[in-house]
Amino acid sequence: xxxxxxxxxxxxxxxxxxxxxxxxxxxxxxxxxxxxxxxxxxxxxxxxxxxxxxxxxxxxxxxxxxxxxxxxxxxxxxxxxxxxxxxxxx
Numbered sequence: 001x002x003x004x005x006x007x008x009x010x011x012x013x014x015x016x017x018x019x020x021x022x023x024x025x026x027x028x029x030x031x032x033x034x035x036x037x038x039x040x041x042x043x044x045x046x047x048x049x050x051x052x053x054x055x056x057x058x059x060x061x062x063x064x065x066x067x068x069x070x071x072x073x074x075x076x077x078x079x080x081x082x083x084x085x086x087x088x089x090x
Contacts, residue, residue, distance in 0.1 A: 008061040015064025022068045025075050032090050042078055
């Protein structure tokens, strides 16, 4: 295995491992976000983001590092927008 291949595998594995941290925020959102339909929509978008990132990272390893941060940014905006518009609180 070449050094470049090892680095790509490490980068992809690290990026995919970050999804475990992101999953905590998405699952804990049930404390703030009303279950139906808002939490279901949030988790569906999160699952879609994971699937897209896994598929894209097979060719572009750096996408595995971008995906979790994109999902965290989306989560932050989604929850804060819900708080501002609908008064969601814990």
